[in-house]
Every structure is written in structure tokens, then in C-alpha cells.
Amino acid sequence: MVEPATATQAAAPVMPQLKDELDIVIPTIRNLDFLEMWRPFFQPYHLIIVQDGDPSKTIKVPPGFDYELYNRNDINKILGPKASCISFKDSACRCFGYMVSKKKYIFTIDDDCFVAKDPSGKAVNALEQHIKNLQCPSTPFFFNTLYDPFREGADFVRGYPFSLREGVPTAVSHGLWLNIPDYDAPTQLVKPLERNTRFVDAVLTIPKGTLFPMCGMNLAFDRDLIGPAMYFGLMGDGQPIGRYDDMWAGWCIKVICDHLGLGVKTGLPYIYHSKASNPFVNLRKEYKGIFWQEEIIPFFQQAVLPKDCTTVQKCYVELAKQVKEKLSKVDPYFDKLADAMVTWIKAWDELNPPTAGSVPNGKAA
Numbered sequence: 001m002v003e004p005a006t007a008t009q010a011a012a013p014v015m016p017q018l019k020d021e022l023d024i025v026i027p028t029i030r031n032l033d034f035l036e037m038w039r040p041f042f043q044p045y046h047l048i049i050v051q052d053g054d055p056s057k058t059i060k061v062p063p064g065f066d067y068e069l070y071n072r073n074d075i076n077k078i079l080g081p082k083a084s085c086i087s088f089k090d091s092a093c094r095c096f097g098y099m100v101s102k103k104k105y106i107f108t109i110d111d112d113c114f115v116a117k118d119p120s121g122k123a124v125n126a127l128e129q130h131i132k133n134l135q136c137p138s139t140p141f142f143f144n145t146l147y148d149p150f151r152e153g154a155d156f157v158r159g160y161p162f163s164l165r166e167g168v169p170t171a172v173s174h175g176l177w178l179n180i181p182d183y184d185a186p187t188q189l190v191k192p193l194e195r196n197t198r199f200v201d202a203v204l205t206i207p208k209g210t211l212f213p214m215c216g217m218n219l220a221f222d223r224d225l226i227g228p229a230m231y232f233g234l235m236g237d238g239q240p241i242g243r244y245d246d247m248w249a250g251w252c253i254k255v256i257c258d259h260l261g262l263g264v265k266t267g268l269p270y271i272y273h274s275k276a277s278n279p280f281v282n283l284r285k286e287y288k289g290i291f292w293q294e295e296i297i298p299f300f301q302q303a304v305l306p307k308d309c310t311t312v313q314k315c316y317v318e319l320a321k322q323v324k325e326k327l328s329k330v331d332p333y334f335d336k337l338a339d340a341m342v343t344w345i346k347a348w349d350e351l352n353p354p355t356a357g358s359v360p361n362g363k364a365a
């Protein structure tokens with residue numbers, strides 16, 4: 001039986017790394033008492049809280065945290081008509097936080113995720129591990145059988161080409177979850193009592209050319225490298241689909257990271273996910289995604305980006321064009337989604353004008 005760490009077990013790190021270069025983005029519809037448990041790890045950092053649902057509701061934030069909070073009225077005021085690309089009544093709204101941040105790194109976490117304990121009983125500082133993952137290169141072009149070669153006590157194994165040992169910059173760090181795993185509704189329905197107790201002590205680079213189901217519960221990324229592609233799509237209120245926000249973003253960022261020669265890692269850190277959302281409600285939200293994805297995945301697997309797509313924005317707009325051309329036949333929703341992807345990029349560039357002398361994102365691989 002796994003249990004979350006207690007607040008006292010979560011010892012504050014000696015020196016919070018990247019304190020001024022990282023924002024923590026939290027989408028929420030509830031009071032943020034969960035922050036109490038994270039206080040030792042999160043207090044030094046700036047929080048961006050994206051309040052979903054009724055903007056007249058007050059979200060209580062425990063004292064002592066440095067934060068900015070945006071509700072739907074704020075989003076509409078800041079983005080004007082472009083606010084139409086930000087979902088309402090779905091955790092997808094969190095991507096607004098990525099857009100307004102001015103920091104290099106983002107860590108996003110759900111408000112029902114708590115500090116996990118590793119097998120020795122030590123509280124897991126998820127933020128510290130994500131930072132380590134992002135600051136160490138990835139190895140997408142050749143699989144290292146001893147997993148993360150840059151980890152203390154590991155290295156590249158015999159036969160690993162020396163020409164590839166430098167690795168590539170890491171754009172995304174995807175963490176996992178003890179207790180309630182990120183299962184889809186049908187799986188949750190048939191396995192209501194299943195709990196994830198396996199703590200796998202590994203960080204893996206997801207190989208080039210391989211897609212993965214990105215979960216937004218415990219996720220960090222380098223905003224400068226991949227931020228403009230971290231759009232969580234049109235979900236929730238008024239949309240035919242929900243709970244595919246992070247999946248859509250994950251498929252888009254992986255195709256773009258592969259194209260630009262950037263890395264995506266998954267594995268450590270774990271968080272402790274406490275709330276099993278209602279599988280019946282989830283089934284209503286996600287059922288179309290369950291059969292649509294049988295056509296969406298081949299689309300992303302076959303997507304090719306032209307060589308002149310040398311920035312994330314160019315890649316993303318090209319991807320939107322292909323979504324419109326090839327997925328609209330699945331459902332008119334994808335026509336709308338493709339337009340929203342372009343609106344997102346316009347809004348991103350409006351809020352994040354390129355600084356003079358800034359270089360385009362990674363090079364096309």
C-alpha cells in the first residue's frame with residue numbers, strides 16, 4: 001500500500017534550483033490546500049494559477065506563496081477574441097499559464113497530486129528531478145540499455161556510438177504517478193480498485209519516431225525550446241471531447257521535437273495522485289477520443305515537417321495546416337481545432353514577442 005509523504009517528511013531543498021527561471025502552473029477549480037504538502041519544495045517558486053469555471057468563485061491559496069491568478073475574465077481581457085482558443089471547464093486551460101509565463105522552465109501539476117515517497121520512504125522532490133531531467137541531454141537516436149546514461153552511476157553501454165554520446169537538449173520531462181494512475185475511463189471502470197504501487201527507478205528518453213501518451217498531471221518542459229507547441233487544444237465546454245488535452249499536446253510536441261532534434265524523457269519523478277475522478281463522467285468526456293485516436297495516431301506517425309520549419313512556431317502552423325487537410329474528414333471538430341492552433345500561435349507571439357537577436361529553436365534533425 002503506497003501512501004503520500006507527510007509535510008514534515010518533505011524536507012526543503014538546501015538551494016531551490018532555477019528559483020527565478022521556473023514557474024509552476026496549476027489549473028484549478030478548487031481551493032489549493034494541496035500546496036501545504038508541497039510548501040517545502042514549491043514555496044521559493046512563483047506560481048501561475050489558472051482558475052477554471054466560475055470566475056466569481058474565490059480560490060483560496062495558502063499564505064506565503066508568491067503567485068498570480070488568472071480566471072476566465074482575465075483570460076478574455078488579456079487575449080480578447082483570441083481567448084476562444086483557451087478551453088473552458090477543462091484542465092486544458094492550464095496552457096494559458098504557459099503563455100503568460102516569462103520564465104524558461106514550466107512545471108505543471110494538478111491540485112490532487114501530492115508528494116510521493118520513494119521505496120526508502122523518502123519524500124520525492126518532483127521539481128528537483130524534473131529540473132535534473134531537463135538539464136541533462138536526451139538520447140533519442142539510439143537506445144541506451146542502461147537507461148539514462150547521464151545519471152550518477154550509469155553511462156553509455158558498449159556499442160553505443162561515440163558520435164551520439166553528446167545527446168540532444170531535453171525539451172520535455174514527463175513524470176509518473178503512484179496510487180491512481182492516469183487510466184482512461186474504460187480501464188478505470190473495469191479496474192476501479194487498481195492502484196499503482198510500482199516505483200520504477202528510471203528515466204528514459206522516448207526514441208525518435210515514437211509517440212507517447214503525455215499526461216499533464218506531473219509535467220515539466222523548457223518553454224524556450226518547445227513552449228509554443230504546448231497548446232492543450234479545444235476541450236471541455238462547447239467541445240465534443242475532453243481529457244485529450246495533454247494527449248493532443250503530447251503528439252504535437254513529439255513530432256516537433258523529433259523534427260528539431262530535441263529530447264523527451266519519461267519516468268522519474270513520481271507524484272502521489274489522490275483523486276480517482278468519476279469514470280462515468282470521464283467516459284462521457286473522452287469516448288470520442290477513444291475511437292478518433294485510431295485515426296489521429298497514424299496521422300501523427302506519418303506527419304512530415306518540411307526542412308524550412310526551423311522554429312517551433314513554423315512547425316506548429318504547418319502541423320495545423322496538415323490537421324485541417326487530413327483530419328477534418330474524421331470530424332469537423334478538427335477543422336476548428338486547426339484554426340485554434342493557429343490562433344494559439346498568434347496569441348503566443350503577441351504575448352512573447354521574439355527578443356532581439358533571439359535564435360530560432362533547435363535545428364531540424
Ligand SMILES: O=c1ccn([C@@H]2O[C@H](COP(=O)(O)OP(=O)(O)O[C@H]3OC[C@H](O)[C@H](O)[C@H]3O)[C@@H](O)[C@H]2O)c(=O)[nH]1
Nearest residue numbers: 027028029052089090091110111112215216217246277
Ligand atoms: O473542468 C476542470 C476540471 C479540473 N480542472 C483542474 O485540472 C486538474 C485535473 O483535474 P482532475 O484531477 O479532476 O482530473 P483527473 O480526472 O484526475 O484527470 C486528469 O488526468 C490527467 C490530465 O492531464 C488532466 O490533468 C486531468 O484530466 C485539477 O488541478 C483540477 O482542479 C480544471 O481546471 N477544470
Ligand SMILES: [Mn+2]
Nearest residue numbers: 110112273275
Ligand atoms: Mn486528478
